[in-house]
Amino acid sequence: MPQTADRTExxxxxxxxxxxxxxxxxxxxxxxxxxxxxxxxxxxxxxAVKAAAVKAIxxxxxxxxxxxxxxxxxxxIANDLHRRLGDPIKYAAxxxxxxxxxxxxxxxxxxxxxxxxxxxIVLAPYWVxxxxxxxxxxxxxxxxxxxxxxxxQPDPAAVKRTITSKTRAIILNSPSNPTGAVxxxxxxxxxxxxxxxxxxxxxxxIISDEIYDQIVFPPARARSIVQVDPTLIxxxxxxxxxSKSYSMTGxxxxxxxxxxxxxxxxxNLQSHSTSNPASISQYAALEAITGDQREVQRMAGEFQxxxxxxxxxxxxxxxxxxxxxxxxxxxxxxxxxxKQPADAIAARWLEDALIATVPGEGFGSREHVRFSxxxxxxxxxxxxxxxxKWAGERRR
Ligand SMILES: Cc1ncc(COP(=O)(O)O)c(C=O)c1O
Numbered sequence: 001m002p003q004t005a006d007r008t009e010x011x012x013x014x015x016x017x018x019x020x021x022x023x024x025x026x027x028x029x030x031x032x033x034x035x036x037x038x039x040x041x042x043x044x045x046x047x048a049v050k051a052a053a054v055k056a057i058x059x060x061x062x063x064x065x066x067x068x069x070x071x072x073x074x075x076x077i078a079n080d081l082h083r084r085l086g087d088p089i090k091y092a093a094x095x096x097x098x099x100x101x102x103x104x105x106x107x108x109x110x111x112x113x114x115x116x117x118x119x120x121i122v123l124a125p126y127w128v129x130x131x132x133x134x135x136x137x138x139x140x141x142x143x144x145x146x147x148x149x150x151x152x153q154p155d156p157a158a159v160k161r162t163i164t165s166k167t168r169a170i171i172l173n174s175p176s177n178p179t180g181a182v183x184x185x186x187x188x189x190x191x192x193x194x195x196x197x198x199x200x201x202x203x204x205x206i207i208s209d210e211i212y213d214q215i216v217f218p219p220a221r222a223r224s225i226v227q228v229d230p231t232l233i234x235x236x237x238x239x240x241x242x243s244k245s246y247s248m249t250g251x252x253x254x255x256x257x258x259x260x261x262x263x264x265x266x267x268n269l270q271s272h273s274t275s276n277p278a279s280i281s282q283y284a285a286l287e288a289i290t291g292d293q294r295e296v297q298r299m300a301g302e303f304q305x306x307x308x309x310x311x312x313x314x315x316x317x318x319x320x321x322x323x324x325x326x327x328x329x330x331x332x333x334x335x336x337x338x339k340q341p342a343d344a345i346a347a348r349w350l351e352d353a354l355i356a357t358v359p360g361e362g363f364g365s366r367e368h369v370r371f372s373x374x375x376x377x378x379x380x381x382x383x384x385x386x387x388x389k390w391a392g393e394r395r396r
Contacts, residue, residue: 023356052287069098102254180325220326313384
């Protein structure tokens, strides 16, 4: 059996995808499984976006494009960031690159920023892919906990204490997967000050993963670190994409905006790996970003209704307590009252109640289980009934 390279040691497949596959297999076998594992909106891609893709095919936009994306899309992303983030945030099209999903943009960024021995600060709980992405870049993740009692807000003093001469970057993710926490403006400001105070030059970078920034529940407001401190724009790689906001996960379009030398290095790297993201998907993304935005708001409103139903219901079940997410579509439910680790509880729920969730271990917590509310209200209501029954039987 051929041996694989050292750097792939310990890199396993995404645990969220594995559980989703198990739930799908049970459903296929005819079991009435309620699936809360989805990491993607359950809505169809908006009609106008689909039509733009069909048009792109018919107009033979089916050849290689520039590696960093078609110029219209890069410009549209720069305009969109300015429209949404406001003055003075102005990127040139050359400071934007399009990748095959936000995950690919993160991969490219970490590959070009990190050298072996570097450290990257990751706030916990964290999205499952950050650790392997950092390790694949030869760097070491250094985790800084956020506390539930503090609304999963980052602690700027704790971050500052963690910074060493080896720290190359910090990854921010607001709204967060898995907690749904949105970093408050005051915390972002304090964090910006801590980062600048730790190192005067621009060698400590910020990777700001803002993929859920349009799925936010008022009165919460997602702010980017470059908005609260525009002087950080020279060392921030802002990552976003169309996957979540426009329900386009399968189209694989994400992007990064940042300092031109970093973006250029990412483009060079991409030129030797995937080349351009799919041409048809780029035309679809162009329509998504420049077209009618009402669908984005409608979907966010629907997620908010589901959040209210799910979180309210979970908090009534003995042994569970659930943080109220201000964004994204995940409920990060504390199961410590059940006195068993998260993976055991998730396995019990799947077996006893046919409810598929994602245990928190992959996100850095044994005390939480993640429910995705990218599923219908009737599914949420049925699951709450099943969980209440399960909890009642367990207490007997
Ligand atoms: C926090 C976070 N960042 C990035 C991504 C990846 O997005 P994409 O599908 O565009 O690669 C996800 C997807 O689950 C995510 O949750």
